[in-house]
Amino acid sequence: MASSPPGSAPLRHTPLHSRHVALGARMVPFAGYDMPVQYAKGIIAEHQHTRKAAGLFDVSHMGQAALAGPDHATVARALETLVPADILGLVPGQQRYSQLLNDQGGIIDDLMVTRPADGDGRLLLVVNAACKDADIRHIRHHLPDEVRLEVFDGRALLALQGPEAEAVLARHAPAAKSLAFMSAAAMTVAGIPCHVSRSGYTGEDGYEISVPGDRAGALWDLLMAEPEVEPIGLGARDSLRLEAGLCLYGHDINEETSPVEAALAWSIQRRRRQEGGFPGSHRIMEELADGPLRKRVGLLPEGRMPAREGTEIKDAAGELVGEVTSGGFGPTLGAPVAMGYVASDFAREGTALTLVVRGKEIPARVVPMPFVAHRYKR
Amino acid sequence: MTTYYTKDHEYIRVEGDTGTVGISDYAQSQLGDVVFVELPSVGKALTKGAEAAVVESVKAASEVYAPVSGEVVAVNGAIEETPGTVNEDPLGNGWFVQIKLSDAGELDELMTEEQYEDYLKSIS
Numbered sequence: 001m002a003s004s005p006p007g008s009a010p011l012r013h014t015p016l017h018s019r020h021v022a023l024g025a026r027m028v029p030f031a032g033y034d035m036p037v038q039y040a041k042g043i044i045a046e047h048q049h050t051r052k053a054a055g056l057f058d059v060s061h062m063g064q065a066a067l068a069g070p071d072h073a074t075v076a077r078a079l080e081t082l083v084p085a086d087i088l089g090l091v092p093g094q095q096r097y098s099q100l101l102n103d104q105g106g107i108i109d110d111l112m113v114t115r116p117a118d119g120d121g122r123l124l125l126v127v128n129a130a131c132k133d134a135d136i137r138h139i140r141h142h143l144p145d146e147v148r149l150e151v152f153d154g155r156a157l158l159a160l161q162g163p164e165a166e167a168v169l170a171r172h173a174p175a176a177k178s179l180a181f182m183s184a185a186a187m188t189v190a191g192i193p194c195h196v197s198r199s200g201y202t203g204e205d206g207y208e209i210s211v212p213g214d215r216a217g218a219l220w221d222l223l224m225a226e227p228e229v230e231p232i233g234l235g236a237r238d239s240l241r242l243e244a245g246l247c248l249y250g251h252d253i254n255e256e257t258s259p260v261e262a263a264l265a266w267s268i269q270r271r272r273r274q275e276g277g278f279p280g281s282h283r284i285m286e287e288l289a290d291g292p293l294r295k296r297v298g299l300l301p302e303g304r305m306p307a308r309e310g311t312e313i314k315d316a317a318g319e320l321v322g323e324v325t326s327g328g329f330g331p332t333l334g335a336p337v338a339m340g341y342v343a344s345d346f347a348r349e350g351t352a353l354t355l356v357v358r359g360k361e362i363p364a365r366v367v368p369m370p371f372v373a374h375r376y377k378r
Numbered sequence: 379m380t381t382y383y384t385k386d387h388e389y390i391r392v393e394g395d396t397g398t399v400g401i402s403d404y405a406q407s408q409l410g411d412v413v414f415v416e417l418p419s420v421g422k423a424l425t426k427g428a429e430a431a432v433v434e435s436v437k438a439a440s441e442v443y444a445p446v447s448g449e450v451v452a453v454n455g456a457i458e459e460t461p462g463t464v465n466e467d468p469l470g471n472g473w474f475v476q477i478k479l480s481d482a483g484e485l486d487e488l489m490t491e492e493q494y495e496d497y498l499k500s501i502s
Contacts, residue, residue, distance in 0.1 A: 042465075238437075329414065331436070
C-alpha cells in the first residue's frame with residue numbers, strides 16, 4: 001500500500017477546492033493541482049452514476065484561452081499552421097477536437113477549438129492541464145502579429161455529464177436544450193454568465209461550462225442541489241473516458257504518436273488532407289495514404305485481471321508487437337478494458353493477442369472502440 | 379485469537395499455529411473499490427515480507443505482503459469472484475490467505491491492534 005510522496009512545489013487550487021474538501025473528497029496532486037480523485041461513494045459508484053444520471057466534474061485545472069484577431073479567416077489560418085483540423089470551416093458556435101502537432105507530426109497536446117457564436121475573429125481553446133504552459137509558449141511563438149493569445153487563468157470549467165445532464169442544465173438555462181453535440185453558446189445559467197459547450201470526456205451526453213472563477217462556487221452549488229447530480233472525481237473521469245475509447249494525453253498520445261497512428265484521422269477534415277500545411281503533414285499524409293506502421297486499438301482481455309499501462313502485447317508466436325497505453329477495469333462493462341498500440345498487421349478487429357501481466361499471459365482480442373457506446377446528442 | 383498488523387497495512391489473525399491474512403480497513407479505504415485479486419496457490423511457501431497476493435483497485439495494482447513466513451494452507455477463492463468483499467468486510471469475509479506459521483517468533487515484530495491504531499494516527 002504505497003503512498004505517494006508529497007510534491008515539492010506547492011499545489012494550485014481550483015476555485016472549487018474547498019468544496020471538494022468539504023465533501024470528503026480524497027485529494028491528490030494532478031498536473032500541479034490538488035484535485036479530487038474520488039468522493040465518499042468511490043470511483044465505481046461515481047462512474048455508474050454518471051452513466052445513469054448526471055455527474056458534476058471540476059475540470060478547472062484545464063487551460064482555457066482565446067485566440068483573437070481581426071477576423072475569423074485570419075485567426076483560423078493562424079491556428080491551422082499548428083493543428084490538422086479544418087478550423088477555417090467552423091461555423092459560428094461550432095466546436096472541433098484537434099491536436100497541436102510538432103514538425104514530425106507527433107502530438108504536443110490535444111485540444112478543443114470553438115468558434116464562438118458571436119464575436120468574429122475569436123477562437124476558444126481548451127487544452128490539457130499538464131501541457132498548458134508549454135502550449136501557451138508554443139502557440140504564442142508561432143502566431144502572426146495580428147493574432148494574439150489571451151489566457152483565461154481566472155476562469156473555472158465544470159463538466160456536467162450523463163443522460164440527465166440536459167434536464168438539469170435546461171432547468172437553469174433553457175438554451176442548453178437546443179445545443180447540439182460539439183456546439184457552444186454563451187448563456188446565463190441561473191443568472192451566471194457562462195460559455196457552454198455540448199461536449200465532454202465520458203462518452204455520455206453532457207456539457208462543459210466555462211464560468212468566471214468568482215462565480216464557479218455558486219454554479220457548483222446550484223448544480224449540486226439538483227437531485228440527479230453527484231460530484232465525480234478524476235478516478236471515474238478516467239474510467240469513463242477509457243470505456244468511451246478516448247485518448248488521455250501523455251499516455252495514449254504523446255510527441256511520438258501521430259493522429260493517424262492514434263486512430264484520430266477522423267479529426268483531420270478533407271480540405272486539410274488535400275492541402276496539408278500543418279506541422280508534420282508529410283508524415284501524416286503518407287500515413288493516411290499507406291496506413292501507419294502501428295495503430296491504437298481497443299483490447300479486451302479474458303478474465304478479470306486488468307492490464308495496465310506498460311503491459312507488453314505479444315502475438316500468437318510470442319513476439320512483442322505492442323504495448324498497452326491505458327488499461328484498467330471498466331465498471332460499466334464489469335470487465336477489464338485496455339487500449340494500446342500494435343504493429344498494423346495486428347490491428348484488425350478480432351486479432352488474438354497476448355497481454356503479459358506480472359509474468360502471466362492473458363489472452364486478449366482486438367475490438368472496436370468505444371467499449372461502451374457513445375450517447376452524444378447529435 | 380490475536381490480530382497483528384504490519385506497517386504496510388496487512389493483518390494476520392492468529393489461532394494456534396495458523397494465521398488468516400488480509401488487508402486492514404484503512405488499507406481498503408485507501409485503495410478504493412477493489413476490482414481484482416490474485417491469490418497464491420495452496421502449498422506455496424511464503425517468506426515474511428514477500429509478495430503473498432495482489433490486490434487491484436480501479437486505479438492501481440498493489441502487493442499484499444506476507445506478515446510472517448509460512449505455508450499457504452487455504453485461499454479465499456470467493457474474493458476472486460466478488461472482489462468488492464475486500465472493501466465491505468476486510469477483516470471478515472474479505473480475507474486473502476491462511477498461513478501455517480513456520481516461526482511464531484516473527485509475530486513479535488508486528489504491531490498489536492492498539493499499536494496499529496497509534497500508527498494510523500501517526501501517519502494521517
